[in-house]
Amino acid sequence: MMSHILEMKNIIKEFSGVRALSNVNFKVNKGEIHALVGENGAGKSTLMKVLSGVYTYGEYSGDIVYKGDVSRFKNIKESEEKGIVIIHQELALVPYMSIADNIFLGNEQATKGIVNKNITIISVKELLKTVGLKENPTTLIKDIGVGKQQLVEIAKAFSKKVELLILDEPTASLNENDSENLLELLKEFKKEGITSIIISHKLNEVIEVADNVTILRDGETIETLSKEKNEISEDRIIKGMVGRSLDNRFPKHTPNEGQVALEVNDWTVHNPIDTERIVINNVSFKVNNGEILGFAGLMGAGRTELVKSVFGKSYGKNISGELIKDGKPIKLKNPREAILNGLAYVTEDRKGDGLILIQDILNNISIASLEKVSKNTVIDKNRELERSREYKKKLNIKSTDVFQRVDSLSGGNQQKVVLSRWIATEPDILFLDEPTRGIDVGAKYEIYKIIQDLADQGKAIVVISSELPELMGISDRVYTMNEGTITGEFKTADVNQEKLMEYMTMSVNKKGA
Structure with missing residues (x-):
């Protein structure tokens, strides 16, 4: 039987008299990938903050037994010294500092009180090699994508001699390729004896990598499913999370499209900093009253830039093209004018x-x-x-x-x-950018219902999502984008995910051939 590296016993944590954790018990085996799942507010992040010393002993009750010893961490530094490192959903990197400086921030490689740049760069190169990141250590964090930033955080964890790695929603902001690469990396760490705890709402990823899955609901431990003993399916996990089966992940919706609400013609947008670079190239699309329109594309395809530029030029420079609302041309100089003309935009970055x-x-x-x-x-x-x-x-x-x-x-x-x-x-037209990112299946269903109710009221809804099942489940029609252009248009009833992915990766040259 595999030995436990961690056992949390009868953990209780309260906020202003409200119990966030109620006698939670949680065991993790050495060298495994263990998933912690539950609805928002179930207590997952709170439990990990107890473990990592964010909440100190006295702020909670119960025991943390780590590698056989009862541990009562006074702060994060103490837990890190024991090899427990947590990577939060909101990455804690300094944008205008280099990769090297971020990795050793607070843990500088110094000789006689002076930072040794040579030792730092050599060490960082080894750490980047460990996580498979091919970047110059002197590159600024702001100049690399979110997927690479996630790898920098993991490299930072390895600089602290990590033995138990905790990742809170590590793929929430990543595209499918970056997510897959990160999951493969966790599997490699497992081979090297590193133990990982992963908090995720992406249940397909949980099933792919986890050896065991512990379910929390309303601050209590419901059960732990083992891949060796149980058939772990998304439906099985959902039932434990919400206390009931969700037979249909998406509410039933009957399209009831009206007249064209918004038409965008020949829309071109330049990068706000490098104004010579075209980000959106001659794009045209339309959305009807009562319709839920989806935009599919990989990270960097231009979906967010497109809708933000339409929403009162809140992104981009040298914007050209035509907007027609309810059959009449309109010009929107800023977001305030967009709101007054019946447009609304819900950002992907809610926090x-x-x-x-x-x-x-x-x-x-x-x-x-x-x-x-x-x-x-x-x-x-x-x-x-x-x-x-x-x-x-x-x-x-x-x-x-x-x-x-x-x-x-x-x-x-x-x-x-x-x-x-x-x-x-x-609003008459509502743009929703990643409306369910980082939230659980129960809350997702409620938001899908809100979206569909708005469409049933005659609102025109435009949804950007990186989750293809979501777009297929709620949209009436989908545009695919790549490299700042629209590569395809489909009725969701007539297309599958494989076809969407084909058009999401289609080169502009091929499209024009």
Whole structure:
């Protein structure tokens, strides 16, 4: 029988009298990949913060037994010294510092108090080789993609002599190729005896790499499934996570398309910094009232740049082309004009760009539609409160009240707050960029239902998603993009994922042939 490297016994953690963890028990075998799954708010990240010393002993009760000894970490540094390293979903890298400096930040390679650049570069090259990253150590973090940044974080973990690696939603921001590469890397680490704990909502990835899967629900341990003993399927995991079967992951939707809501013709966008470089090249598309339109493409295909540039030129320079809304040409100089013309855009980065985390739900919902709760530029506080509570109820935001701070909400509820903000502007056309990124299957279903209800009301919905099953499940029609151009257009009823991937990777030259 494989020995346990970690055992967490009867862990209890409370926030303001509310139990986030209730007698949680969690065992991890040495040298395995162990997945920790559950809905948003189930307690996964909280449990890992207890383990890594973010929450110190006294802030929680219970025992952490690591490599046979009871451990009571006072801070992250103590847990790292024992070989426990956590990589959070929001990467902790400094954009304007080099790869080398980021890897050894706080752990500098110094001789007599002076950083030794030569030793640093030599060490970093070895670490980058370990994680399969072929980059110059002097390259700035801002100049590499998210997938490579994830590898830098892992290299940083190895610089601390990691034995137990914890990854919180490591593939949430990665495209399919980068995700697959990362999963293969975890398998290689397993061969070398490294133990990994992975938190993920992508259940197909969990099934691919995990030896054991522990399910949390409402702060309690439900069960641990073993690949050796159990048939681990997505349906089996979902039943444990939500307490019931989700027979259909996507709500039933009957398309009811009306007239063309928005037509974009010959749209060209240049990079805002390198203005000679064309990011979107002569793109044309349309979306109808009552339609859910999907955009599929790999990272860098130009989907986000396209919709942001349409949304009041919030991305790009030297933008040219034509916008026609409800049959009439419109010109949008900025996002404010886009909102006034019935457009709304929900960003893919809800924490960085979509929410004011330190403010409450009320302010986050009302901030984009203050004119609807104002008279003569004076905000009617009662009306603002009434509308915020209306959207809290309508979108089933789980909170004590609209006065609860947004940073205390789960990811799924934060996403509902972002949606509420833009739905409150009463748009005709709603752009949704990765609307379910980083949230669990139960919350996803609720958001799909919200999207479909809006379409049923006659709204035109445009969805960008990196998950092809999601696009296939909720969209009526899909455009594929690559290299800043549209490569194909399909009714979802008439296409499969393989065909979409073929067009997502199609070269521009081939398209034009």
